[in-house]
């Protein structure tokens with residue numbers, strides 16, 4: 507049996523491991539955290555597993571839906587309310603007629619924005635390979651639509667001054683058009699469990715080097731750290747590209763910048779009424795988050811997620827958890843019917859490599875390095891958008907490449 511070591515126990519790595527195990531490879535997954543799942547890992551709240559960051563299934567995420575079906579994990583579809591808050595008012599944003607009432611834009615701008623989205627969904631106005639969001643939106647919907655609506659949204663995800671690729675946004679319109687009304691609630695903890703149940707998964711091992719025939723990992727980090735060696739015939743790397751670059755003996759990989767996320771899970775005394783998914787339109791006001799997900803809609807727990815995307819290790823990133831929660835609560839008190847005195851507890855999840863920055867000069871990454879190292883993960887997804895299914899697909903593709911090689 508050929509030995510495959512998968513580095514990274516997120517959905518990409520677990521998808522690759524699941525497929526390879528099913529094809530008689532001897533698979534080991536190495537995961538540096540104490541538990542599997544990466545960005546889709548879960549907390550156990552009084553016996554209920556809930557994602558550390560909000561996670562729902564999107565209607566056209568075929569790969570996720572087919573995998574859930576194959577594993578016998580149900581999905582419940584639910585109509586949800588989606589809106590924008592501009593600091594003064596909340597505007598619903600669920601159906602085409604909502605756009606006609608969207609006050610932050612003039613009537614002409616609303617129609618032009620509608621045309622931008624529709625033409626992306628229909629594929630009539632697909633942006634050029636290296637075209638920026640600014641150029642695509644300005645030429646299609648006008649500069650005011652870009653400045654008032656699109657620029658603040660894109661910057662809140664990828665940072666100010668970044669030239670984000672228009673294909674990313676076009677794909678996002680395309681995919682979210684299928685999900686804006688209905689979202690799927692599913693058990694991500696069970697997904698992680700079932701993908702990994704027949705695979706040898708070793709958690710708490712930080713891979714620090716890939717040599718010719720073996721991987722070196724440090725267990726338990728710090729002073730008491732133990733060095734372990736894992737021989738391989740093939741490797742699937744399902745870790746962020748900058749991390750892979752660090753563990754390779756010779757770095758031949760182009761640079762890919764990442765944004766981190768900080769996700770507050772706020773647990774209240776009672777359910778909070780209001781939108782499931784509220785986006786912040788931050789032209790004139792700057793709350794310390796981009797979106798709010800009111801998950802009590804889905805799982806009956808009085809939980810709200812408050813999400814921000816930040817440059818890892820920046821000044822903002824270093825704000826302590828307690829200060830971030832206190833500051834966010836002061837904004838939420840004005841936006842939702844909540845009071846700080848209703849907050850029972852909170853947890854903060856940070857991930858410094860939450861998403862690659864899909865910029866106009868996004869590099870063409872190799873699918874393999876040498877004969878035996880195959881790449882998967884969110885960096886391999888562009889120009890598709892990052893979601894569970896596209897991540898898992900990158901893992902399936904890496905597994906298929908290994909299987910093809912063995913068949914030759």
Ligand SMILES: Cc1cc2nc3c(=O)[nH]c(=O)nc-3n(C[C@H](O)[C@H](O)[C@H](O)COP(=O)(O)OP(=O)(O)OC[C@H]3O[C@@H](n4cnc5c(N)ncnc54)[C@H](O)[C@@H]3O)c2cc1C
Nearest residue numbers: 514516517518538544545559561562713883884893894897
């Ligand atoms: C805030 C947020 C919300 C999201 N919501 C949704 C949603 O609602 N629906 C949806 O479909 N998708 C959603 N996604 C996207 C989805 O979570 C990701 O696409 C997917 O989980 C990425 O999986 P991955 O395996 O590629 O990466 P990761 O989950 O990042 O996995 C990489 C793994 O590698 C491990 N690792 C890193 N370095 C090492 C090392 N040196 N040694 C060993 N292990 C290492 C990490 O600990 C991690 O477990 C969301 C993402 C974010 C950030």
